[in-house]
Amino acid sequence: MLAYDLNGKVALVTGAARGIGFETARQMHLRGASVAVLDLDAGEAREAAERIGSRAIGLAGDVTDQNAMFAAVAEVVEKFGGLDVAIANAGIAQKQFATARNISGEEWERVFEVDLLGVWRTVRAALPQIVERRGQMIVVSSVYAFANGMGNTPYAVAKAGVEMLGRSLRVELAPHGASASVAYFGWVDTRLVQDAMDQESSGRIKELSPDWLLKRITPAEAGAGLVRGVEERAPRIFVPKWWRYVSALRGIVNPLLDRRMESDARTRALIRDLDAKSVDVGPKPSAG
Amino acid sequence: MPAYDLNGKVALVTGGARGIGFEAARQLHLRGASVAVLDLDAGEAREAAERIGARAFGVGADVTDEGGMLAAVAAVVDRFGGLDIAVANAGIAPPTVTTARTMPAEEWKRVVDVNLIGAWHTARAALPQVSERGGQIVFIGSIYSFANGMLASPYAVSKAGVEALGRALRAELAPLGASASVVYFGWVDTDLVRDSLDRRDGGRGARILGEILPAFLLKRITTEAAGAAIVRALEERAPRSFTPAVWRYLSALRGLMNPLLDRRMDNDAAIAAVVSEVEAAAAERLA
Numbered sequence: 211m212l213a214y215d216l217n218g219k220v221a222l223v224t225g226a227a228r229g230i231g232f233e234t235a236r237q238m239h240l241r242g243a244s245v246a247v248l249d250l251d252a253g254e255a256r257e258a259a260e261r262i263g264s265r266a267i268g269l270a271g272d273v274t275d276q277n278a279m280f281a282a283v284a285e286v287v288e289k290f291g292g293l294d295v296a297i298a299n300a301g302i303a304q305k306q307f308a309t310a311r312n313i314s315g316e317e318w319e320r321v322f323e324v325d326l327l328g329v330w331r332t333v334r335a336a337l338p339q340i341v342e343r344r345g346q347m348i349v350v351s352s353v354y355a356f357a358n359g360m361g362n363t364p365y366a367v368a369k370a371g372v373e374m375l376g377r378s379l380r381v382e383l384a385p386h387g388a389s390a391s392v393a394y395f396g397w398v399d400t401r402l403v404q405d406a407m408d409q410e411s412s413g414r415i416k417e418l419s420p421d422w423l424l425k426r427i428t429p430a431e432a433g434a435g436l437v438r439g440v441e442e443r444a445p446r447i448f449v450p451k452w453w454r455y456v457s458a459l460r461g462i463v464n465p466l467l468d469r470r471m472e473s474d475a476r477t478r479a480l481i482r483d484l485d486a487k488s489v490d491v492g493p494k495p496s497a498g
Numbered sequence: 499m500p501a502y503d504l505n506g507k508v509a510l511v512t513g514g515a516r517g518i519g520f521e522a523a524r525q526l527h528l529r530g531a532s533v534a535v536l537d538l539d540a541g542e543a544r545e546a547a548e549r550i551g552a553r554a555f556g557v558g559a560d561v562t563d564e565g566g567m568l569a570a571v572a573a574v575v576d577r578f579g580g581l582d583i584a585v586a587n588a589g590i591a592p593p594t595v596t597t598a599r600t601m602p603a604e605e606w607k608r609v610v611d612v613n614l615i616g617a618w619h620t621a622r623a624a625l626p627q628v629s630e631r632g633g634q635i636v637f638i639g640s641i642y643s644f645a646n647g648m649l650a651s652p653y654a655v656s657k658a659g660v661e662a663l664g665r666a667l668r669a670e671l672a673p674l675g676a677s678a679s680v681v682y683f684g685w686v687d688t689d690l691v692r693d694s695l696d697r698r699d700g701g702r703g704a705r706i707l708g709e710i711l712p713a714f715l716l717k718r719i720t721t722e723a724a725g726a727a728i729v730r731a732l733e734e735r736a737p738r739s740f741t742p743a744v745w746r747y748l749s750a751l752r753g754l755m756n757p758l759l760d761r762r763m764d765n766d767a768a769i770a771a772v773v774s775e776v777e778a779a780a781a782e783r784l785a
Contacts, residue, residue: 276603309670310663311625315564318618326659327607337599356753359666367614370662371655375598377756378647378654381763382597385770445760460753461644468665468737472672481673 212441214346217242220290222283224273224332225300227254229400230350233433234297236262241437243295246286273300273328279335287339294345295440296336298329298372301350303402307361309484318364325368329375344387346440349376351392353453356460358468360477361484380445393436393447394457399426425450500733502634505530508578510571512561512620513588515542517688518638521725522585524550529729531583534574536561538588561588561616567623575627582633584624585728586617586660589638591653591694595703597773598651600780606652613656614663621667621678632675634732637664639682641745644752646760648769649706649776668737679731682740682749685718699779706772710763717742 221238225231227249235245235258244265249255252270259268267289271282286293302324304317329349340347352365355373359366376392383390397403403426432449439447448454456463471477509526513519515537523533523546532553537543540558547556555577559570574581590612592605621635628635640653643661647654664680671677685691695703707716719741731739740746748755763769 310621310667311629311670315622318622319615322615322618326655327610330606333598334603341599355662358669359662360669361666363663363666363670366662366666367618367659371610371614371659374642374647374655374658375651377760378649378651379598380760381646381648381769382599382651382773384764385773445764446757458753458757461750462753464665465737465750468669471669477669478673481670485670485673 213443214441216295216437216441219243219294219345220246220286220292221295221297222246222248222286222293222336223297223299224248224271224328226297227251227258227268229402229429230395230398230432230436231297231299232258232262233429234299234436235266235433237430237433237437238295238440239263239266241441244290246282246289246293248282248300273298273331274323276331276334279331283335283339292343293336293339294343295348296332296340296345297348297350297436298332298336299348299350300328300332301325301368301402303365303406304362305405306487307406307484308487309361309481310363312485312487313363321364322368325365326371326375329372333375333379340388341383341386346388346443347376347379347383347390348436348440348447349373349379349390349392350436351376351394353394353396353456355392355394356457356464358464358471360471360481377445389443389445391439391444391447393439393449394453395427395432395435395449396453397424397426398432398449399428502733502735504583504729504733507531507582507633508534508574508580509583509585510534510536510557510574510581510620510624511585511587512536512559512616514585515539515546515556517690517721518683518686518724518728519585519587520546520550521721522587522728523547523554523725525725525729526583526732527551527554529733532578534570534577534581536570536588561586561619562611564619564622567619571623571627580631581624581627582631583636583732584620584628584634585636585638586620587636587638587728588616588620589613589656589690591690592650593694593698594780594783595649595694595699595706596776596780597649600777601652609652610656610659613653614659617660618663621663629671629674629676634676634735635664635667635671635678636728636731637661637678637680639664639680639738641682641684641748643680643682644749644756646756646763648763649772665737677735677737679736680738681728681731682738682745683719683724683727684742684745685716686724687718687720688724691718702776702779706776709768709772710766714744
């Protein structure tokens with residue numbers, strides 16, 4: 211018997227037209243939930259909902275717009291009678307790896323705006339329903355919440371913040387019989403990761419990491435892990451699971467790894483490359 | 499002989515008119531550095547600089563305004579010929595101790611804007627000078643960078659983000675001979691702590707913390723001790739520094755202990771009572 215039965219529940223997934231969000235929505239629908247697929251583009255959201263099935267609707271919504279998020283939740287409530295599970299999944303990455311010194315200021319703040327404040331706005335819009343129905347708020351963080359964010363600072367900063375938001379929320383929701391969970395994914399084969407890793411500089415990043423660390427999982431595996439976490443009301447959802455151990459050791463291992471990065475010749479060469487490169491402005495939206 | 503000699507260096511301290519920032523600026527000046535005291539209010543910044551000494555000057559700027567921070571750094575360079583050290587100290591606490599659900603949205607976002615985006619703007623404005631001169635950027639972390647941020651979520655979210663920024667920047671600056679540090683404080687006897695814990699809502703914050711934390715974790719240090727910790731971290735180019743030192747061990751064990759502590763908090767009756775209390779008070783404020 212599962213701690214939380216998804217059958218008959220109503221779920222909202224942001225950034226759900228593709229990638230992890232789509233797979234999460236699809237698999238929750240398979241478990242009997244009604245799902246609202248939210249994405250920037252109304253057409254893509256509706257198409258995704260059609261592919262998912264009869265209890266799915268597509269919604270256009272920009273997580274950087276608080277009123278749009280309130281309106282989206284209101285629409286879900288009108289259509290399905292309430293909202294039990296909200297998954298703040300929408301996220302973007304910077305267009306290419308770049309140092310904090312030479313990324314454009316607008317791009318840095320745009321990633322932060324979507325990845326941290328977008329999660330916050332989703333939380334704010336969904337919480338009244340979640341509390342009323344003893345539901346669940348899932349925030350999608352990343353292993354970048356604790357791995358060094360070198361070359362990827364706005365993403366790492368935002369994901370560290372998202373983790374803290376989820377942990378704090380879980381304690382604050384407990385007295386209401388509702389809960390919050392933090393999901394951490396490693397490398398998932400999404401457009402976000404493909405865009406980031408198929409650049410010239412990532413060749414060097416790949417050289418710096420062992421193969422097992424870079425192994426990508428499919429969005430279907432990521433979605434399955436997330437859905438299982440919801441069924442268990444798990445405080446933390448790691449996919450792949452072994453990141454759980456890296457997270458547990460973070461306080462001890464991070465100072466050592468961080469120091470090694472500072473003196474490692476290949477890391478230093480990579481940073482010099484990134485520092486030297488001029489940067490294209492403007493991130494792409496993605497469903498990662 | 500310290501690894502990094504402060505004598506003759508130029509430092510910029512944000513939020514430098516009072517509290518930890520003022521003490522950091524004052525003690526840097528004592529070590530022979532020239533200091534720019536930056537604060538929201540230009541008058542207060544100038545007054546603080548006058549109290550510090552001859553090689554100090556005050557700058558009025560808002561850390562949430564990137565253009566203002568660029569102009570402030572330009573003014574420092576104009577005045578002292580360069581900038582070696584930026585201490586991204588400016589920070590605020592949420593005006594109300596309450597849950598993320600019931601905190602006014604503007605208050606939540608404002609804390610993140612000042613504490614996290616403000617630190618980013620400070621770093622961005624200072625980076626060209628700091629990297630050219632093999633200098634340093636200091637970020638002010640907190641025990642809230644890793645302790646559960648219940649009832650203080652925007653503060654904890656911003657401090658967790660600042661920690662990630664400081665760690666990443668340190669790796670990025672290493673090839674240039676420059677560095678970044680994260681200095682973590684527990685409770686410091688500042689206006690920020692006194693206002694949010696002792697004064698607001700009849701001291702509810704302090705009472706709540708007293709109910710859920712052991713006394714040794716609540717001990718407040720002076721602003722002098724906090725300023726000294728920043729100066730020491732700079733002299734040692736330390737990647738991280740903890741004051742009180744006990745937090746170093748809690749940080750090292752965070753990955754193992756946080757899941758256990760967080761779970762305990764989920765099931766704690768005293769915390770549940772406090773959450774109900776602050777949410778009822780928030781509802782009253784709205785009504």
